[in-house]
Each structure stands twice: as structure tokens, then as C-alpha cells.
Amino acid sequence: MGIEAEIKKIGVQAKLASAGARRASTAQKNRGLDEIAQHLVNASDDLIAANAKDLEAARASNLDAASLDRLILTKSGIQAMSEGLQQICALEDPVGKISQMAARPNGLEIGKMRTPIGVIGMIYESRPNVTIDAAGLCIKSGNAVILRGGSECIHTNRALFSCISDGLKAADLDPDWVQLIATTDRAAVGALLALDEHVDMIIPRGGKSLIERVAKETRIPILKHLDGNCHLFVNDDADLTMAESLVMNSKTQRYAVCNALETLLIHKALPASFVSDVIIRLVAEGVEVRACQRTLEQVIQQSGVVPASSSDWSTEYLGPVLALKIVDDIDDAIRHINEHGSNHTDTIVTQRLADTQKFMREVDSSSVMVNASTRFADGFEYGLGAEIGISTDKLHARGPVGLEGLTSEKYVVFGQGQIRG
């Protein structure tokens, strides 16, 4: 069988399985999750042996240290995956929830019911835990899922997938509910992206080039996460100690994450000493500051501070670099964020209610914050219990996506024989 036919067969099976997934009760779904969690722990040795093969191949092909690090599966990592599934068990089942129920003048009662989306295609790189997280979230939300992990992780993913299949079977659930594209043939991704009759949503997780390729090649709706060019704006009335602490945490707590701070905006009325203090602390942490002309005129020249070029305002550094701009006022800050930002996460530091309201309303980002570190933009921190990704799209779900974002709402109408006149 050619790769297109093989992937299409997986798509057809997923569509069939999605009918059962939509019907499954919360108890059935939780039983499946629990069985998979147990199978993972029981299969620890096999999983680690499979992972060793991937690590060996990765070392042989000189994979960079960061990617290698993401690939490693340890006993405690397996334990964490298993506990993650138990946490998903504990989450409220969104499916079947009815809201906005109201009676119409003709007696019809109309509301909205949460319903699974259908078939999810998940395309991702490295990290083996994504295999388990995605399977768990799709099971609980009643969606069938087709998993396509990175080829560098193929042995680990196959072994993890055995635990998923065996767990589903042990819980008397259809094993086709979760399927893995077990080949490393690159054509498989193209074939999956072409299945618009069988797949209802594609979630790409990985580097920008992967996400751009997926967005370009498919007509299936996608839930995508592009850049995280996050801003923090220090307003003229900010508590400066708080502001400094938030800047340091947002920028330096972790660098290579999408919710790290990339551009700092400071109100022009704030004292030059504050700007200097922040710069000194950042530079001391090893952060290079790329500053606007106004900043350079105010602060004493020092190593670690360089002039910003126009491209800095739209760059997601994902490293120890920060762009810094002095702005005229809150309107200037909002304009800058909406023009150069990536609609991910932006914070204002202020004590003024009116400015908070203005910032919250006018900044067009998936997470808008006041007096909080950008690093909190995360499904776990938001209490979603788990996260399948962070969406920078504007439709369907924005920001961290948990179970609710894997469902949509249909109308339900209860009548007593009403006809339209």
C-alpha cells in the first residue's frame, strides 16, 4: 500500500472511531486514561530501551544538545506522564455541557451544548510527552486523534503508542480512537494534511518552519501557535520595585519559551535612574539590551547595551536579548504592541484602574495581563489542568488551549411540536 492510501486508511478509521469517542461517557473515558497511565508505568523498562535507540541515533547524527535534551525519557519522566493522565481524569468533562439555555416566546427552549470536534491531526517534534498529553486530552474531550511525532523520536513514540493502544483495549475502548503514523516517511505529513474529508482540525506543535509548512499546505482548519513576541509596558504610575521584578522574571526565568519577554516598553515620564537600574540588572544576568535612541540618550553607555534596529521590534529572540523602547504614553505602548507584537502575551504594570481597563480592552493579544509576569501564560498556570498548545490565532480558541478548546458548541432546541408560521 502506498503512503497516501495508508494515511487515508488511518483517516477513515479515525472518522469511524470519532463516532464512538463522541458517545463515550466520562467514566469510560477516565477508565481509558487510567489504564494507559498504568500501562506506561508497567512498561517503563521497554520505554527506556526504546528511547535509548532514539538517543543513539540522535547522537550518531550529531543532533544539537538542546534537541537531544528534549528527547530523553527517564523513569521520572514516565512517572510524570502517567500522573499527567491522572490529572486529566480529574478534570471536568466539557462534553455535553449545556449553556445559555433560554426559552423563546413560542416556547422553544434553545441553548448550546459542548461537543467534540471530531478528528484531530497532531503534528509535532521531539518531546515524547506530547504523545501522551495529546492522546490524553483528545480522549477526555471525545475526539479521535492521529499522532505524527518527529522521526528522531520514532522508537519512543512507537513504544508509548503501544501503551496507549493496550490501555484503550484494556478499558474496552476502540483502539482506533488514538492512532500513530508509525512511519518516518516525510510524505506522510503531506498525505495527512490532504485529508480534509476525514480530519477536522490540525494542531502543529514545533518550530516556526513546521507550523508555516502546515499552514501553507492544508485546507483543514488549524490551531496554530506562531511567534511569542511578548511585551511588558511600565506605565508612568507603576510601582517601580514591582516593575523591575516583573521585567526580570518575564525575561530571565527561562529564555527559550514563547511566553518570555522580548520587548520592554517604558513610559517616558519615568526617571532615567529606573531605566538604568533595569538595564544594569539585565546586563548583570547576561542579557543584551537593544535600546531605542531615546534610551541611549538617557543612560550611561555600557557594554551589553546596543542600539536597536527596526527589525528588533518584531523579533522573538528566545534567548538572552531584550529590545527596549521608551514610549510617549499608554496609547503609544498599545499602538506599538498591536503593530509589532504577535498577539501572544502582553503585560502592563500600573496601579491606575482606567489604564488597566484601556490596556485590557485594546491590546489584541491572546493573553493580556496587569501586574503579572508574562511567564504565566500557560495552560497549567491558568488552571486548565493540561495544555495541547497555545493559539495565536484569532478564531476558535486563543491563548493556552485545554479541553474546552478541543470542543465546540452546537445549538440544542427543545420543542413541544412547534412549527414555523
Place this chain on the structure above:
Amino acid sequence: MGIEAEIKKIGVQAKLASAGARRASTAQKNRGLDEIAQHLVNASDDLIAANAKDLEAARASNLDAASLDRLILTKSGIQAMSEGLQQICALEDPVGKISQMAARPNGLEIGKMRTPIGVIGMIYESRPNVTIDAAGLCIKSGNAVILRGGSECIHTNRALFSCISDGLKAADLDPDWVQLIATTDRAAVGALLALDEHVDMIIPRGGKSLIERVAKETRIPILKHLDGNCHLFVNDDADLTMAESLVMNSKTQRYAVCNALETLLIHKALPASFVSDVIIRLVAEGVEVRACQRTLEQVIQQSGVVPASSSDWSTEYLGPVLALKIVDDIDDAIRHINEHGSNHTDTIVTQRLADTQKFMREVDSSSVMVNASTRFADGFEYGLGAEIGISTDKLHARGPVGLEGLTSEKYVVFGQGQIRG
């Protein structure tokens, strides 16, 4: 200026205008709607004169009677448009509404705020009222909009657009909030569909070929409405008088609408006399019944009843034809609907709670009903106040789309200086 450059300029202007649209208060938006409503009534004579030009051209090009009928603008039609805008004024403004607000253990308060989507591209055919409805809904929901109506309606749309522009200016609002692609050059649609950096959502409204073209050509997310292949299932315990009345209303109240009944499913346990009665009434109304083998074996042969072919199960007739199938039970009915339906609107007639619950949960359609005519699947009937379309998509909004479907939710996070540990 070439057409691509011209449309791109419109896109850039829309993006700029969307910042103001997002900021506008409910009072400002309502004032704009009110001014447009007044300008429409005041410009009645001009509008009717412009419409006459379109009608003349349409007659000269032998446009079919139905299309011609949709094109006509009368004094009472203008009055209705104006009143429609006043109704949108009266609707609750969705923008800025915060829900799901809850405190996290670290004191962060996190919720979701409704926010406009940004720039909407509206591509539609005939009916001049769509120009006003779409402008009104986009203004109230805080979105900038680019309108592209059918070329057969160009003079009317230009005249309507003057009222919109003048109304926005009279209310001190940015006239670029609503823009019209005033050329009939067909390349303009392609140019609009290519503006993925400036347009956030495309809503196509019109025939299937238009919608398929749009879905094929653009990478911008679309809110689309394809077929309305609606079902009604008469369960074994149904009140048969109610069932007959619902069948007749769903099928014959209007034929050429997406929420008309196309396939009737009847439980095999119901008496042959019921099936015959329904058929006789349908045939008497001029409906051709395309029946399954089991039906044909049960009922007396008569004119107006023909055998169904397999393609009938997936056909949206939009006319006086109905497919009829006898099914084994509710599971068979649900399987048939999910396999052959178009995820639009499906009804069960039953008195049993458990079967209602099963049908509501398992039928994967944008509107699932019990004991109600499929004809109720409509934004006005649902109390949305107005409707920009009906979505048969599975993401974002399903079913009739009003103001809420023109917004999405972003996270808002209120802190007191929290940093991540």
C-alpha cells in the same frame, strides 16, 4: 493603480480602522448604526433609482426570475433595513464581556474577555440587505469589514455604501470601518482572498460554487455554510399527529432554504398507515417522495413516489422533493444522519427522555432539535437578533452566527506583582 494594489490598500485601511473599531464604546457604535439607519430612509429615492439601474441591466442580461426577485429594493425593503439596524442597536454589545473569572492559588485572577476578531471580508451575492446587515453586525461587534457584493447589484450597493459612509462620518466614526470593493472586476475577489496579513476572517455567502471557490483559494480562516441536508427522524414512540405536522412544516413551508427538510427517517416499528398518510399529504402538496425499498414494499404504489437512489441520501434538493427511509432504530437513524448529513440541522420526534438525550448528544450537527420544525434553525428564531450566516463548520461558531460569532475570547490576567517561581 492595479487591482491587487487597490485591494491591498483597502486591506491596509481596514487593519488601521480595526484598531478604532476595537476601542469604540457601545454608545459610539450605536450612534453610528442609528445615523446609517436614518441616512438609508432619507436616501430612499436615490437607492431606488440606483436599484432600477441594476434591475434594468439584469433584465437585459436575462437574469432568472428568482435572482431578479432577490435583487429588487423597495421602499418597504429600505424601511426594513433601517429597522434592522435599530434592532442591532438594541442588542447587547458582546465586546468586553468577561466570563469564567476565577482566582488561582497564587492570587492571579484569570478570566476571558470577548474581543472583536479584527477585519472581516464579506463576499456575497444578490440580496442588497446583506450589505446593510453585514455592516451593522460588524460595526456593533467592533470589527472592520470589507464588503464585496455581486456585480449584478453594484449600483444598489454603491448607493447603500454611501449611506453607510455618510452615517459613520455623521457619528464621528472612521469611514474606513466599513469599505466596499466598488469595482465589478472579478480579479478583486482573488486579491481579497490573498490578503492574509490584513484580513482575519472571510465570510462567503451565496451559492455552493462561490463558497467552494473561496475555501479553495484562501489561507484566511473562513466561516462557511455549505449544504443544509436536514433530517427529521420519527421515533417509534412519537406523537404521530405532531410528527406529521412537523414533517409538513419542515418540508413545505419554504423549499429553497437551507433549513428545509431533505430526508425523512421513520422508525420501522411505526404502522404502514402512518407512512402512507405522510406520503399522501406530501404528494398532495406537490412533493415528490424518493423512498427506500422498505417503504415501497409497505405502501400502495402511487404517482409522486419513486425509488430513491443512493445519491438521494446526500442531496440537498432545495425544492419539492423529499428522500424517505425506514430505519431500524434510533442508532440506525443517528448513523445515517452523521454519515449522509451535512452537519446543519436535524430533528427527532419522540417523547422519551433517554432517546432525546442520546440524539442531542450523538448527532453531530450545528442544530440538534427535538419536537420542533427544522425551519427554526435561524438567527432571528434563535433570538440572536440578526444573523451574518449559518456555519456548518466545526470550529469557532456552529449554526446561526450573530454578534457573538463575530468575536472571540482572549485571556485577561489580573495580578499584584506575581512572578513565576
